[in-house]
Amino acid sequence: MTTSLINTEIKPFNASAFKAGKFIEVSEADLKGKWAVFFFYPADFTFVCPTELGDIADHYEEFQKRGVEIYSVSTDTHFTHKAWHDSSDTIGKIQYTMIGDPTGAITRNFQVMREDQGLADRGTFLVDPDGIIQAMEITAEGIGRDAEDLLRKVKAAQYVAAHPGEVCPAKWKEGEETLAPSLDLVGKI
Template sequence: MSVLNTAVKPFKAQAFKQGKFIEVTEADIAGKWAVFFFYPADFTFVCPTELGDVADHYAELQRLGVEVFSISTDTHFTHKAWHDSSETIGKIQYAMIGDPTGAITRNFDVMREAEGLADRGTFVVDPDGVIQAMEITAEGIGRNAVDLLRRIKAAQYVRSHPGEVCPAKWEEGEKTLAPSLHLVGKI
């Protein structure tokens, strides 16, 4: 079952962010763009490369008005220990949510039940709390923050320009399409 075009379900969780433990709920994304970035586990191999990549692009995400939440089924305590012991993870400024019960992971339908771990799932959520884009990859396939930025810019463009859509490989500033009867069969 796809969660695309559905609202984020209510949740409450503890997170580690910028040296503090904080509580995060769905209310924290109300009226904002957000990215929920699920990964299998702390202290692993592909995961820190992905989280580090997002950290390297966090300032640009912030300029776009996007808040980032990384999530695994580890605890917020484990996130702090990882943050304190890894140079790559130590540069993260966004919230690292602990989901030891798996409730949030299940809400986004990315729980691997047999292992109690999240799949690699990325979800772009609009200011209404609705999931506009998602990407799920297998364990060994890392994601790319540059492509995530492109998808967010496209989602923001489409939201602010009703009646227009962004074609494949669209980059900010490029031409879009206005679907109509006259366009059918001409692309």
């Protein structure tokens, strides 16, 4: 049975990854004190996946300006990530970390493993600097995600973290009015 991971701490992990032309090791310790997005996808060399990863790549600088690191994750190996990076113009522009999870341990930790296929669902997880999951989204195979909407959610999560007692309403964009929940607000919205 799947339970919500919102407000839970990410589980420890160690993984090999591909980033900036090099193989690196990544663990949960690398995330402490930083915002992070884990962007799970089914497989390299597929169809919707490169459009999503390319969209994130196009917005990576904006995420970096907000202090957010991106970690794409599939059950492919870090070697496969490098081969895909080297052979695809879309994937070749990626500068963020591409984690290989061939054992599926990380994918299972985030509860997005399709056990019958050994592939990840399309899952997005926003993790705060304390390692706590603040937002998550899981979509079906054919539904691609939008980096601009993810960036909007990052901004909202960062705003709420920096402004205790305030919340961001639907469609909130940076600079817009927020809400301060109180007894006086009940039934007035």
